[in-house]
Amino acid sequence: MNRQAINFQQKLALFAEPWQPRVVAEMNDYQFKLVRLAGDFVWHAHADTDEVFIVLEGRLRIDFRDGAVELAAGEMFVVPKGVEHKPFADGEAKVLLVEPRGVVNTGDAASERTARNDVWV
Amino acid sequence: MNRQAINFQQKLALFAEPWQPRVVAEMNDYQFKLVRLAGDFVWHAHADTDEVFIVLEGRLRIDFRDGAVELAAGEMFVVPKGVEHKPFADGEAKVLLVEPRGVVNTGDAASERTARNDVWV
Numbered sequence: 001m002n003r004q005a006i007n008f009q010q011k012l013a014l015f016a017e018p019w020q021p022r023v024v025a026e027m028n029d030y031q032f033k034l035v036r037l038a039g040d041f042v043w044h045a046h047a048d049t050d051e052v053f054i055v056l057e058g059r060l061r062i063d064f065r066d067g068a069v070e071l072a073a074g075e076m077f078v079v080p081k082g083v084e085h086k087p088f089a090d091g092e093a094k095v096l097l098v099e100p101r102g103v104v105n106t107g108d109a110a111s112e113r114t115a116r117n118d119v120w121v
Numbered sequence: 122m123n124r125q126a127i128n129f130q131q132k133l134a135l136f137a138e139p140w141q142p143r144v145v146a147e148m149n150d151y152q153f154k155l156v157r158l159a160g161d162f163v164w165h166a167h168a169d170t171d172e173v174f175i176v177l178e179g180r181l182r183i184d185f186r187d188g189a190v191e192l193a194a195g196e197m198f199v200v201p202k203g204v205e206h207k208p209f210a211d212g213e214a215k216v217l218l219v220e221p222r223g224v225v226n227t228g229d230a231a232s233e234r235t236a237r238n239d240v241w242v
């Protein structure tokens with residue numbers, strides 16, 4: 001068993017590209033991923049799973065077709081499965097995502113934003 | 122769908138007792154729980170699941186039978202299923218736990234530390 005704590009700032013310092021989630025840990029069949037969000041993402045949904053956003057730094061807005069939620073550092077939100085959403089950050093937000101292994105960042109909406117999956121840092 | 126961000130500090134302000142996890146969110150069949158840790162917990166293991174500790178404030182040590190890991194704020198650790206562990210905080214640590222719904226805090230070691238499960242805040 002690895003006895004090293006996972007330090008979010010140390011891990012975030014290892015990559016700069018926005019919208020490219022990096023896996024930092026697995027719990028059972030779930031993954032914890034760090035990501036830098038900046039500007040507008042694409043509308044998408046995950047048909048089979050909820051998705052957790054935990055904001056570590058900065059501010060994040062998650063748009064829905066009928067509203068939005070605003071998140072600051074120290075706040076989390078669970079996007080229910082099947083619900084269309086579009087993350088947006090004015091500036092840069094550093095975010096911890098939690099979702100099952102194998103979930104693609106753009107869900108049902110493949111685009112230039114679709115990141116390679118299961119990349120660890 | 123609830124459109125409210127979950128603010129960890131606001132939720133933590135609603136209870137003071139240590140070692141009493143409070144559920145703040147569910148993702149699929151997993152729960153996110155806030156807990157205040159202070160002093161020594163009991164040795165225990167969870168036979169069926171890994172367990173995630175994310176430190177929000179303070180410092181946490183997790184003892185194992187053959188070592189320990191030290192966690193500061195902004196750090197996480199995954200205790201693998203079946204591995205005996207004993208959390209310890211010198212002072213108070215505020216921690217976010219992630220584990221499947223139904224996991225009891227003392228695992229296989231019922232004691233005076235065993236908390237009522239599935240209590241939301």
